[in-house]
Amino acid sequence: GLKKLAYPIQKKSTGFYFLFEFEAEKNNVVADMELLMKRDERVLRFLTVKMDADHLAYAESRRNKSKKAEPTEA
Secondary structure, eight states: OEEEEEEEETTEEEEEOOOOOOOOSSTTHHHHHHHHHHHOTTOOOOOOOOOOHHHHHHHHHHHHHHHHHSOOOO
16 A cells, blocks of 8 residues: 655655565566566565565464454445
């Protein structure tokens, strides 16, 4: 979502944050995605992190917790 940046980047003080979580079979998927991000002038910054088993378990528990917190439609 739209957030205020901690400091201005290219004279911009707000930006959209996205979180992508994916699994890939091929090794070069991350490199290809990073190349596309570097070429896209709309992307100010990006960070790529490889998740280990502990990170995956934590992310799954957060997803489950947020699903429980969502209000159900009547």
